[in-house]
Amino acid sequence: MPSDLDTLIEFGFEREKAELAIKQTGGLQEAIDWLDKNSEKTVAQLKEEQASAVEEPPALKPGEEAKSLQCDDCGKQFRSVAQAEFHASKSGHENFSESTEEIKPLTEEEKAQKLELMKQRLAEKRAAQAEQEKIDRKKNEQIRLKATKESQDIKEELQKKERIKEAQAKKREKQEEADARKRVLAKLEADKQERKLKAEQEKAKRAGTAVPEKKEVAGSTSSGPTTSKPASAYTEARLALQTPTGRVMKTFPVETTLFEVAHALQQDGIEVETFTQNFPRKVFDKTDFGMTLKEAGMVPSAALVVK
Known part of the structure; x- marks a missing residue:
């Protein structure tokens, strides 16, 4: 015949949690109640509570007459005074009274039903945890994608500013080169006119005619004030x-x-x-x-x- 521990393990409970339940209660029916009550807690939490407890509720002693005590605060029934005292120390409930109602042990069918119900609750809890983990992963992925997009946007903005800066530098360089070409062309034209005038003046001297005067190069001067100076200045x-x-x-x-x-x-x-x-x-x-x-x-x- 399988032991109470084997029965609990067979219905899908963790071995450590099942061992704690048997140790804490002393019997299969009480262990089922204990597991139902602590279904949301991990093994580590249960061990911590057990270590910090002042005392554990003693199991029924051999030959001890079963009594039915009822907590008037919550309506829960207990087989012994020790179990009622343990309940009071954990819950803070203070009002208890004797009950003529006898706590009947669960039948094998009732035990199986209760274990099956707890098994279903465990499965539902695990499914809920898996769903929550899926939601958390989705949120984390959204956060990661958002951070990646913001980083990419910043990078693209910096690249855009750099391209604008380079374009402005090239524009300035082209303008300076264009200005330099204009100055060179103006100088070449001035030199050409200077040589032409000099040749005409020498020709006029040889012919004994009037010496032509220097002409202004088109675009080199204006009727208004000018700030241009010869290179020698x-x-x-x-x-x-x-x-x-x-x-x-x-x-x-x-x-x-x-x-x-x-x-x-x-x-x-x-x-x-x-x-x-x-x-x-x-x-x-x-x-x-x-x-x-x-x-x-x-x-x-x-x-x-x-x-």
Whole structure:
């Protein structure tokens, strides 16, 4: 015949919890009641409660006459005074009275029904826990996806700002190059007109006719005040230097040599092999570094690529 412990284990209860129930109550019927009452608690919680309890309710002694005591506060019945006292210590209930009603032991069928009911409750509890875990996993996944999206949005915003910054830098560089081309074209036109005037003046002198006067180059002057000055009037040159590490703006005296400019960049950690001017296209290598900025035609300003 199977023991009470085997019967509880057969109906799906954990061995440790079933052992605690038998130890706590002393019989199958009481163990079933105890397991029903503590179905929501884990083995660890039950052990902790057992360790902290002042005393355990003593089981019925051999030959002890069964008594029926009733808790007037909750209506629960007990077989012995010891069990009623234990109930009072745990629940705080104080009102008890004797009952003529005898607590009848459960039949085997009733025991099986009660065990089956507890088994169903256990299954329902586990199903509810599994459903809650599923909900928690879904929430955690939503939180993770939201955090990932926010991180991606921040990354895209930074990339967008970086692209705007690069576009603005390229626009400034193109504008500076366009301005440099205009200045060079104006200078070339002025030189052309100067040579033409000089040739006409020499021709007039030889012919003994009136010497033509100097004409203003179209676009070089205006009827109003002007701030433009010939290159010889400048004492400094402003250089826009495109280096491997970024764009650098520097100002030097017009008599500064390219060697001195390279040395200044070297102090910033930039090694220089050549200076390249895009318009007009010209490359200044180390053999040209003895030239001054004025001699290289970089006054009042120039845009150079440093390699």
